[in-house]
Each structure stands twice: as structure tokens, then as C-alpha cells.
Amino acid sequence: MSVVATDLRQTVEDAAAHLYVWALKDIPQDLRDALVDAQQRETSVPGRRVLDTIVKNVQVADDQGNLVCQDTGIAVYTCRVGEHFPLHPAKIYEALKAGTERATLEHPLRSNAVHTITRENTGPNTGYRLPIVHWEFIPDWDGLDVKCVPKGSGSENMSFLKMCVPADGVKGIKEFVLSSIVDAGGKPCPPGIVGVGIGGSADYAMYLAKEAIARPIGTRNHDPHVAKLEEELYGLLNETGIGPMGLGGDVTVLNCHIEHADTHMTLNPVAVNYQCWAARRASVHVGADGSVDFDREA
Amino acid sequence: MATHEVTFPITDEAEILKLKAGDEVVVQGHIVGIRDRTQIRIFDQGVEPPIDLSGAFLLHTAPGVRKRDDGGYDPVCIGTTTSARMVRFTEPLGDQYGVRAICGKGGFPDEAIEPMQRLGMVYFAIVGGAAALETTQIEEIEQVYWEELMPECLWLFRVKDFGPLTVGIDAHGNSLYHDVQTAAQDKLKELYARL
Numbered sequence: 251m252s253v254v255a256t257d258l259r260q261t262v263e264d265a266a267a268h269l270y271v272w273a274l275k276d277i278p279q280d281l282r283d284a285l286v287d288a289q290q291r292e293t294s295v296p297g298r299r300v301l302d303t304i305v306k307n308v309q310v311a312d313d314q315g316n317l318v319c320q321d322t323g324i325a326v327y328t329c330r331v332g333e334h335f336p337l338h339p340a341k342i343y344e345a346l347k348a349g350t351e352r353a354t355l356e357h358p359l360r361s362n363a364v365h366t367i368t369r370e371n372t373g374p375n376t377g378y379r380l381p382i383v384h385w386e387f388i389p390d391w392d393g394l395d396v397k398c399v400p401k402g403s404g405s406e407n408m409s410f411l412k413m414c415v416p417a418d419g420v421k422g423i424k425e426f427v428l429s430s431i432v433d434a435g436g437k438p439c440p441p442g443i444v445g446v447g448i449g450g451s452a453d454y455a456m457y458l459a460k461e462a463i464a465r466p467i468g469t470r471n472h473d474p475h476v477a478k479l480e481e482e483l484y485g486l487l488n489e490t491g492i493g494p495m496g497l498g499g500d501v502t503v504l505n506c507h508i509e510h511a512d513t514h515m516t517l518n519p520v521a522v523n524y525q526c527w528a529a530r531r532a533s534v535h536v537g538a539d540g541s542v543d544f545d546r547e548a
Numbered sequence: 549m550a551t552h553e554v555t556f557p558i559t560d561e562a563e564i565l566k567l568k569a570g571d572e573v574v575v576q577g578h579i580v581g582i583r584d585r586t587q588i589r590i591f592d593q594g595v596e597p598p599i600d601l602s603g604a605f606l607l608h609t610a611p612g613v614r615k616r617d618d619g620g621y622d623p624v625c626i627g628t629t630t631s632a633r634m635v636r637f638t639e640p641l642g643d644q645y646g647v648r649a650i651c652g653k654g655g656f657p658d659e660a661i662e663p664m665q666r667l668g669m670v671y672f673a674i675v676g677g678a679a680a681l682e683t684t685q686i687e688e689i690e691q692v693y694w695e696e697l698m699p700e701c702l703w704l705f706r707v708k709d710f711g712p713l714t715v716g717i718d719a720h721g722n723s724l725y726h727d728v729q730t731a732a733q734d735k736l737k738e739l740y741a742r743l
Contacts, residue, residue, distance in 0.1 A: 295549055296570060296673075296714045296724065303675040303712065311680035320612050320627030320679035358624065360612035360699055369585075404630045404654065404676060421743045428739060432732045435725065437630050437654035439676040486739055490732045495675055496655055497714055498728040528677040 258337040258540055259345050262394070265534045265542055266349025269398040270325055270375075271357055273532035274317045278546050280467045281504075281529050282308060288441055288494075288501040297499025304494075304527055319528040322359045323400035325350045325381035328464065332391030336538055342394065343383055350374070350381050362403070384457070392538040397531060397548060399464045405526040408438035411456055414518040423448060423520045424483060430522045431487055431503065436496015439526035441504050443467060444487060447521040448476075450511035458509035459523035464531055465507050466547065473510065480508050504529070556649065557603035561668050564648050567715045569722035573672060574711040578690070579605040579651075581703030583629060586694065587637040598693040598702065602646030605672075608634060608653070610699040613689065621689045626705075627679025630654045631671070642667035653677075655716050655725035664717055671717035673724070685710045 285308065289301040311318045327346050331339055354361055354374035363377040364370060372378065410430040414422040427446055434440075447458030470477040484506040493499025504527065513519065533548035549570045554563055555577040567573065580601065589595045612625040631652030638660045641647040648669055650656075653676030660671065674682070691704040717723040 299572060299712055299714060300675050303678050303681065307675070307678035307681040310684060314680060314684070316680040316683060317612070317625040318680055319677040320610075320625040320683075321629075321677075322612070358612075358614060360610070360625070402677070407630065424743050425740055428736060432729075432736055435655065435729060435732075436673070436676075437632055439653065489739060490735055492728060492732055495653065495673060496728060497673060497716070497724055498731075526677055 259341050261540045261542060262337065262342055262345035262396070262536060263349040263352070265396065265536060266327070266346045266398070267353040267356070268544070269396065269532050269534055270350055270353040270400065271359070272544070273398045273400055273530045274322060274359070275311060275315065276532070276546060277308060277318055277528065277530055278466065280547065284467045284504045285527065288504060292494065292499050292501050294493055294497070294499035296497035297494040297501065300494035300497060301501070318530065319402060320360060321402035321404065322354070322362060322375060323402045324362065325375055326399045326401050326460070327381060327383045328386070328397045328399070328461070329383060330386045330388055330395040332393045333387065333389050334392035334538065335394045336392070337394070339385060346381060346383060346396070347376050351376050394536040395533060395548070396536070397464060397533040399531045402526055402528070405438040405442060405524040408434040408524040409456065410522040411452060412520050413452060414520055416516060416518050418518055420479065422518065423479070424486065426520045427483055427506070427522055428486060428490065432490050432492060434524060435492060438524040439528065440492060440496060441494055441501045442527050443525040443529050444483070444503050444506040445523040445525060446483070446506065446508040447523070448508060448510045448519065449513035450519065451513070451517070452519055454511055455519040455521035456523065458511060459521040462507035462509045463523055463525035463529065467505050467529070469507070471508055471510065476508050476510050480506050556605035558648055559603055564668050564670055564719050567670050567718055568720070569715050569718045569724050571715045572711070573713045573715060574709055575605060575707060575713065576709070577707065579607050579705050579707055579710065581607045581609040581611060581705060583608060583610045583700040584633060585697050585700035586702050587634055589694065589697070591637055591640055597645065599704065601641070604647050605649040605651060606641065606647055607651045607705070609703070611703060613699070621692055623683050623686050623689060625679050626683045626686050628653045628674045628676055628682065630676070631656055635660050638669070639663040639667070642669045651713060658723065658726050661717060661721055661723050661726065665719055665721045668719045670715055670719055672713040673716035674713055
């Protein structure tokens with residue numbers, strides 16, 4: 251058992267090291283399609299110039315094996331751990347941290363991690379509570395899914411929370427999302443994915459918004475009330491005219507994704523987390539036997 | 549909307565005055581990379597910049613680089629960061645050091661418009677995140693000053709066909725960001741009324 255666990259730890263570390271770099275270089279097909287679609291429907295001259303450059307940039311990254319964007323972000327991982335997966339989450343965390351460090355040193359990648367007060371670098375994209383790992387535990391399963399989302403600061407800086415009251419209703423949610431994206435202007439590198447978290451608590455709403463930006467573009471929430479709100483906000487956001495890189499135009503967002511949780515009768519929290527057009531993500535499925543299956547599209 | 553090619557550093561102010569908000573620009577010559585900590589050192593800590601910045605083009609960047617055995621640096625991935633964080637340095641850069649162009653992503657808020665007009669400066673919008681392409685336009689990292697601030701050093705790059713850039717704020721008091729934001733705020737009122 252201990253031999254298997256040791257090997258699995260190494261397997262997860264190797265997978266994390268590969269995932270981080272891969273996510274930075276090879277963006278998913280749904281994102282590629284969404285960017286080309288945006289390029290085709292944009293009518294403003296500066297907006298079209300931006301989208302032409304973005305599509306060209308993705309091609310250059312492919313051709314040269316380079317990173318799509320220089321901001322290697324903070325590494326955010328989401329783990330779905332099966333009840334019977336034979337490596338403890340404490341060891342999975344160790345492996346993800348070691349993999350992040352290795353990828354940063356070996357490539358090399360720009361290291362962004364600093365102490366939040368002294369601003370001194372804390373390590374190769376690692377530090378106290380970095381990388382950030384979210385956990386979900388799955389009964390009756392022996393596998394592990396890891397999704398890596400390198401989150402750039404330009405878009406993360408455009409995160410907003412409002413504790414609406416119940417009387418604000420869904421209208422309050424819509425107004426807050428719209429005003430947040432207009433106020434953000436060109437700063438978060440539009441057109442990107444607007445992630446919205448509603449319900450739960452203040453902290454959980456923001457986590458849900460982060461979960462929303464990591465979904466494949468245009469997927470819809472399983473709850474029809476929420477899916478309807480996603481569609482409506484997607485349309486409204488593209489009427490604001492902010493446009494690509496905030497220079498004005500038809501395409502302000504590639505889509506709007508919402509995750510929700512049930513909440514207290516007197517709460518109505520709304521969180522907005524923006525994901526830039528370089529909406530990087532990559533996943534790996536690890537089997538209990540150490541099998542590894544990388545997945546660009548999950 | 550015209551298309552221009554400009555070589556930096558400039559010596560003739562007409563090179564800046566001919567640019568209008570919305571125009572497309574491709575840049576040749578030498579550009580200087582700076583970021584938050586670089587400018588905090590110059591203006592808040594009072595350390596003189598190590599090179600002459602008159603007529604200069606400044607790029608808001610913190611490059612990803614690989615150090616060579618001879619001490620120089622090769623580009624790995626060079627892109628551009630959000631400018632708005634650094635808007636307060638605009639006036640002193642132009643007034644004290646003669647900087648003529650600042651390039652970044654996301655734009656400057658309206659407080660940059662007046663000093664840029666008064667001092668004959670422009671803001672160039674680059675496509676944030678398009679770093680793979682930007683890296684191919686950096687011919688060489690010629691000098692790196694203040695390496696202890698890595699990656700927020702002061703960088704001297706030689707570039708070829710750097711762009712396409714869009715004039716976001718010109719030296720005549722026009723700002724695309726102001727225009728887009730004003731229109732969007734009006735549009736918001738209309739959208740709210742429909743909710």
C-alpha cells in the first residue's frame with residue numbers, strides 16, 4: 251500500500267507539472283471557437299483589430315510552443331477526489347504544490363507569488379496557502395480529477411461582491427453584474443467569461459463565481475431558472491458597448507456563467523469573478539492504478 | 549482612422565501630435581519596460597532612472613525571461629500589464645523626464661487626459677494577453693537595470709514591427725476610454741429601465 255501511495259504521489263506531481271504549463275500554452279477548443287466567432291461578428295474597427303490580434307496570437311503560441319499570455323497567474327486547482335482514491339488529500343496537495351514549483355523552475359515560468367504585505371517573492375509560484383486548491387469528495391469512486399486554472403491578475407483584480415437584500419430581487423443581481431462589467435472596462439482583457447456566484451454566503455458566492463469561469467464556454471447551469479438568467483445576462487452584457495480591450499464594440503463578453511447555492515432567507519449575495527479572453531484551463535483524470543488521462547476540454 | 553509607423557525614442561514632437569485617438573500604430577526602435585515597483589522607486593523613493601527617458605516609449609510589462617551564461621537575458625514570454633494601477637506617474641514621467649508615449653492594456657482613467665495633452669504624450673493600447681505575438685516583436689533585450697526588482701526591472705528592448713497598437717488617448721484631449729465609458733454609462737440606464 252505504501253509503495254502504491256508513493257508512486258501515486260509522484261504521478262500526481264508529474265501530472266500537475268505538465269498541467270500547469272499545458273494550460274498556459276494550449277487553450278481549449280471551445281475557447282478557440284468562441285474567439286473566432288467573436289472576430290467574425292465584431293464590427294468596430296479597434297475591436298476587430300484586437301480580435302484579429304488575439305486569434306493571431308493563439309496561432310503564434312501554437313506554432314512556437316510559447317505561452318498564450320505572459321501572466322502565469324496564480325495556480326488554482328479544483329480536485330474531485332473519489333472516496334476510494336488511494337492517496338490522501340494531504341498528499342495530493344503536496345504533489346500539486348511540488349508540481350507547480352517544478353513547472354515554474356524547469357520551463358522556466360515567471361514567478362508571481364509574493365508575501366501579501368512585504369511583497370517579497372515567496373517561491374516558484376508557491377507560498378503560504380499557494381497554490382490554491384478547492385476540494386470536492388465523490389462517494390463510490392476511486393479516481394481523481396484535477397483541473398488547473400492559472401488565473402491572471404488583470405482579470406482577478408476585477409472581482410466584485412455585493413450583499414444584495416432579498417427585496418433587490420433578481421433585478422438587483424442583474425444591475426450589479428452589468429455595472430461591474432461596465433466599471434471594469436478594458437482592464438480585465440475583454441472579451442472574456444463573466445463568472446457569477448449567487449446565493450450561499452459572501453465567501454461561497456465568490457467561490458461559485460470562480461467555479462463558473464472554469465466551465466467550458468456556453469455550458470448552462472442545470473437549474474432552468476439560473477440558465478435563463480445566464481442567457482439574459484449574456485445578451486445584456488454585450489449591449490454595453492465596452493468591446494474588445496475596452497476600446498468599444500459589439501463583443502464585450504464571450505459568455506456569462508452562473509453557479510448558485512441555496513441561501514438564508516435574508517441573504518441575496520452576488521459575486522462577480524472575471525476571466526480574461528485567455529481563459530486557460532486544463533484537466534487530468536488519474537485512476538487508482540496510476541493511469542493518467544489528460545483532457546483539454548473538461 | 550489612419551495607420552502610422554513611429555520610431556522611438558522620438559526627437560520631433562510632430563510624431564506624437566499627428567496621432568489621433570483610434571489610429572493604428574506600429575512601432576520601431578527602442579522601448580523601455582517598466583512596472584509598478586520601477587516607478588515607485590523613481591518617484592516615491594526618489595531614485596533617478598539609469599537611462600535618459602526623453603522622447604521615450606514606455607511599456608507596462610514584467611517579462612518572463614531566461615538568464616544566459618553571459619549575464620544577459622533572452623525573452624521567454626513578454627506581455628503587457630494593466631495600466632490603470634500606474635496612472636499617477638503619467639504627469640511626472642512627462643514633466644520631469646520627457647516621456648512621450650506610454651503603452652499598456654486596459655487604458656488610463658480620465659485623470660491622464662489633461663497632462664497628456666499639456667505635455668504632448670499619447671497612450672497606446674496593446675492587446676492584453678497577446679504575449680506570444682508580442683514576444684516575436686522583441687528583437688533583443690539590450691539592457692536590464694535594477695535586476696533586484698525582477699521581474700519589475702527597468703528593461704531596454706529593441707523592437708521590430710511592434711503592434712498593432714491603437715491610440716487610446718491622444719495629445720489633443722481625446723480618449724477612447726472616456727468615450728466608451730460615457731456611452732456605456734448611458735446605455736446602463738437604458739438597460740436598467742428594461743429589467
